[in-house]
Amino acid sequence: MSDEELERLVPELNAIIGWVEQLGEVNTEGVEPLTAVIDQKLRLREDAVTDGDCRDAVLANAPNAQHGFFAVPKVIE
Amino acid sequence: MSELTSKTIAELRDGFRSGEFSAREVAEAYNAAVAGAKLLNAYTVETPEDALAAAEVADKARGQGELPSLAGIPLGIKDLFATKGVATTAGSNILKGFRPPYESTVTANLRKAGAGMLGKLNMDEFAMGSSNETSAYGPVISPWRRKGSNVGLTPGGSSGGSAAAVSAHIAPGATGTDTGGSIRQPAAFAGICGIKPTYGRCSRWGIVAFASSLDQAGPMARSVRDCAMLLEAMAGFDPKDSTSLDLPVPKWEANLSSDLKGKRVGIPREYRIDSVPAEINALWDQGIEWLKDAGATPVEISLPHTKYALPTYYIIAPAEASSNLARYDGVRYGLREEGVKTLDDMYAATRAAGFGEEVKRRVMIGTYVLSAGFYDAYFTKAQRVRALIKQDFAKAFESCDVILTPTAPSAAFGIGETTDPLAMYLNDVFAVPASLAGLPAMSVPGGLDGQGLPLGLHLIGNELDEQIVLNAGLAIEERAGFTARPEKWW
Numbered sequence: 001m002s003d004e005e006l007e008r009l010v011p012e013l014n015a016i017i018g019w020v021e022q023l024g025e026v027n028t029e030g031v032e033p034l035t036a037v038i039d040q041k042l043r044l045r046e047d048a049v050t051d052g053d054c055r056d057a058v059l060a061n062a063p064n065a066q067h068g069f070f071a072v073p074k075v076i077e
Numbered sequence: 078m079s080e081l082t083s084k085t086i087a088e089l090r091d092g093f094r095s096g097e098f099s100a101r102e103v104a105e106a107y108n109a110a111v112a113g114a115k116l117l118n119a120y121t122v123e124t125p126e127d128a129l130a131a132a133e134v135a136d137k138a139r140g141q142g143e144l145p146s147l148a149g150i151p152l153g154i155k156d157l158f159a160t161k162g163v164a165t166t167a168g169s170n171i172l173k174g175f176r177p178p179y180e181s182t183v184t185a186n187l188r189k190a191g192a193g194m195l196g197k198l199n200m201d202e203f204a205m206g207s208s209n210e211t212s213a214y215g216p217v218i219s220p221w222r223r224k225g226s227n228v229g230l231t232p233g234g235s236s237g238g239s240a241a242a243v244s245a246h247i248a249p250g251a252t253g254t255d256t257g258g259s260i261r262q263p264a265a266f267a268g269i270c271g272i273k274p275t276y277g278r279c280s281r282w283g284i285v286a287f288a289s290s291l292d293q294a295g296p297m298a299r300s301v302r303d304c305a306m307l308l309e310a311m312a313g314f315d316p317k318d319s320t321s322l323d324l325p326v327p328k329w330e331a332n333l334s335s336d337l338k339g340k341r342v343g344i345p346r347e348y349r350i351d352s353v354p355a356e357i358n359a360l361w362d363q364g365i366e367w368l369k370d371a372g373a374t375p376v377e378i379s380l381p382h383t384k385y386a387l388p389t390y391y392i393i394a395p396a397e398a399s400s401n402l403a404r405y406d407g408v409r410y411g412l413r414e415e416g417v418k419t420l421d422d423m424y425a426a427t428r429a430a431g432f433g434e435e436v437k438r439r440v441m442i443g444t445y446v447l448s449a450g451f452y453d454a455y456f457t458k459a460q461r462v463r464a465l466i467k468q469d470f471a472k473a474f475e476s477c478d479v480i481l482t483p484t485a486p487s488a489a490f491g492i493g494e495t496t497d498p499l500a501m502y503l504n505d506v507f508a509v510p511a512s513l514a515g516l517p518a519m520s521v522p523g524g525l526d527g528q529g530l531p532l533g534l535h536l537i538g539n540e541l542d543e544q545i546v547l548n549a550g551l552a553i554e555e556r557a558g559f560t561a562r563p564e565k566w567w
Contacts, residue, residue, distance in 0.1 A: 001429065001437065008094050009438065012498055016442060019499060020388040026462050033106030034467060037276050037290060037515030038540060040330070042319065057178040063413035073420050 081106040082246040085148055086303040087247060093135070093149040100132035100139075100149030104193060107151050110247045111195055116567040117245055118217050119238040122157050123196040131193025145312055148191035153248035155239050156197040156205055158184045158294075160284040163194075167285040168202045168212040169192075171431025172411040181283025182253060182315045182331040183294045190310035195248055198238030202433045203402065203484030204259055204287045207504040208495065209237030211435040216492050219267060220245035220563035224529040227546050228567070230489040233263030233504075240267035240298045244563060250298035250307050254274075254284060256291045257390050258485075258508025261520040262299055265484035265533025268445075268522045268561060270550065271297040272304045275541050276515035277322035279308075280315030288397035289320075290452050291390075291512050301521060301550040305329040308543065324541070332544055338372035340545065347383035348507060353486045357532060360523045361483050362533045364553060368481060371552035380469040385462050386510040391502060392446050392459035398436075399443025405431060438498060467514040474539040479549045482507050484520040484533035507535055517543045521550040522559040531561065 001009070055068060064071040081103050084092065092098055108125035128151040135149035159165050159177035166172040180208065188194075189373070201211040208231035209217040219232040219241055234242040240263035243251050252258040255273035264271030272295045279294040296307030309329055315321040344365060349358070365375050407413035407427030413506030414426035432440070446455035473480065486506055495501050509519040517540075520533040534553055538546040 005434075005437075006553050009441065012438065013441060014444075015499055016391065016438075017445070020446075020459075023385055023388050023392070023458050023462050026382065026385055026465065028458060028461035028465065031461040031464050033457050034464035035290075035460065037319075037463075037467065037513075038320075038322065040277070040320070040322065043316070043323070045316070055176075060178055061175055061410035063407060063411070070307075072408055073418060073423050075420050 082110050082249070084249070085300045086249050086298060086306055087300065089150055093139070093146065100135035101129065101133070103149055103413055104128040104132035104151050107248065108194055114245060114247045114306065114567050116218065117220060117241050117247070118215055119199055119242045119245070119247060120153070120196040121166065121168070121199050121214050121238070122251050124163060124194050128193040128195050131188070131191065137479050140371045145189065145191035146306060148189065150191065152187060152195040152251060153195050153198045153239060153251035155236055155244045155252050155254060156200050156454045157254050157285045158252060159285070160184055160197065160558070163197065165197065165285070166213070167204070167365070168200045168214060169431065169433070169436070170213045170412055171405045171427070175410050176509070177283070178237040179209055179283060182280035182308050182317065183284065183311045186313060187252070188308055192310070198242055198251055200238055201235035202436050203396070203398070204235040204254055204256055205435050205439055206234040207258070207262055207501050208490070208492070209234040210492060213433060213435055217241045218492070219422055219489055221267065221489060221530055222563070222566065222567065223477065229267070229492045232494055233266035235259040236263050236271070236297060240264055240269060240271070243267065243269045243297050243299060245567070250296055250303055252294060252296045252311070254292060254298065255512065256287050256293050257394060257512045258475040259507035260295050260297060261508050261518060261533070261535060262485045262504055265522070266489040267401040268531030268559065269297055269299055270301055270304050270521050271295060272519040272543065272546065273306060273512070274308060274312060274543050275517045277320050277323070278312045280313070280318040282315055282317040286401040289401065290397060291394060301370065301547055301554050302330060302333060304519070305333055305547050327544060329547055333551055334548050335371055335555050337368060337549060337552055338461060340373045340479065342368045342373045342549070343378035343384050343473050343480040344375055344432050345378050345380045345383065345473070345480060345482060347484045350486065350506070353483065354526070356526045357483045357486065360532050360534065361481070364481050364523060367553050367556040368549060370556060378477055378480070380473055380510065381468045382462065382469050383510055386466055386513055387502060387506055389459045389462045389466065390513060391442070392455050393463065393472055395439040395443035396456050397443070399440045399447065402440055409445070414451065435498070451486040463513050466510055470514045470516060479545045480537040482535045484508065484535040487527065488526045488530035488532055511537045516540060519546045519550050521553050521557070523553065523557050524559065
């Protein structure tokens with residue numbers, strides 16, 4: 001982000017963070033955090049290959065793909 | 078055949094089946110309407126050939142055995158749904174040029190039911206917004222205007238393109254998604270119906286993720302019956318989504334009934350907010366009368382943690398969004414900023430250029446509330462309050478069968494009128510609690526305000542009870558007699 005963007009963002013973020021802090025008023029002692037909104041069992045599936053063999057489709061949207069790989073700026077000196 | 082675009086989906090289905098018109102005529106009428114409505118900026122991509130191809134299949138199949146439920150019906154698809162070979166960008170520059178090699182489960186289900194696609198519908202960037210102003214394509218302009226004014230209004234958001242298209246009759250129905258009101262608030266602003274089902278009814282596979290524990294797809298259409306029809310086609314178990322509900326899809330349309338004898342309608346006292354315009358509270362009272370007339374008994378209920386729902390949402394949704402949006406790195410798809418030396422610089426430059434202001438704001442909030450020092454104070458705390466909000470509803474549904482509230486705290490506002498992010502967030506004050514609790518909820522048009530703009534009524538049902546929501550919606554629809562339409566200026 002540019003310095004200009006940050007200057008605008010800081011008071012906005014402070015206002016939002018200040019506003020969400022009202023949750024501090026709520027007594028949540030002994031309340032379990034909700035992680036799944038509808039009760040259900042996680043399913044298991046057979047441990048078998050169900051996908052793959054579609055390299056070209058996977059690479060089709062890459063901004064830069066070469067020799068069957070994603071290409072990125074050099075990462076090792 | 079422009080009158081074809083005035084028909085509901087149920088009327089199109091019946092007329093097509095009885096031979097009154099062909100599917101091709103329907104597709105052509107809609108393609109022409111779409112092409113003639115560019116000023117609304119509702120579509121990001123138009124796919125007339127897709128609508129025609131589906132129509133051809135429907136026309137050939139007619140008279141040869143049973144037709145699928147949506148044969149001959151062309152639909153608008155929110156740009157959040159991956160559509161094979163058709164640009165899917167979630168209203169963001171960072172997904173510029175992305176053409177998914179796969180189809181989302183929901184749109185695949187609609188295609189299996191015979192529907193064609195008119196095009197992709199504009200939306201707030203990554204579904205983050207309540208006015209469609211955060212879209213990289215520019216805002217959708219609502220077909221509605223205030224009496225005697227030509228000020229451009231928002232269609233609401235984030236499914237604003239869907240709402241505008243359905244109300245302007247450039248789609249008979251559309252898909253939407255709802256994370257914290259993104260189907261219901263725009264439906265209210267545009268004078269149409271929209272339902273968000275129980276979390277897990279519609280597969281999230283192939284829908285660009287915003288906040289995964291809240292995102293749900295649902296239909297937007299001109300009648301309650303049309304919503305029931307579309308939802309039946311969209312919903313269903315999908316092994317590719319780990320939170321998909323492994324349950325049969327109920328026959329919502331066949332079981333529609335506006336007879337509410339013996340049903341109790343909960344009226345939550347915490348939703349009476351002084352700052353809400355008197356017209357909206359008056360419509361709420363009228364809604365209670367309509368449901369009484371349908372045989373229901375109103376009961377006062379309490380949802381004590383209502384005022385904490387929005388702040389809870391604005392911790393959980395940005396937290397999940399910041400994790401989900403980490404995948405946009407310029408490597409595998411979408412935008413990449415070139416001309417920088419290192420990989421890290423490339424990530425940073427790509428995100429700086431690709432994400433808009435509201436998305437950046439939420440990613441910053443999300444990473445902050447998930448950061449090591451603050452995780453418990455913000456994120457875990459919000460998850461605990463979310464549990465209390467869910468308990469509020471569970472308790473309320475011991476004494477009632479469906480809950481009635483207004484959909485939004487105002488009618489549609491002007492483009493550019495709301496610039497403070499916090500003020501914008503308050504639009505979803507009535508919609509967000511049901512999202513946090515994963516409950517089915519619907520907006521149906523109730524009437525017009527003094528300026529001639531639509532206002533919606535909001536129904537919330539218990540887990541898996543979409544039927545009572547639809548039935549109460551139908552009872553309101555029959556009594557409200559809402560036939561107002563925006564005057565064509567586009």
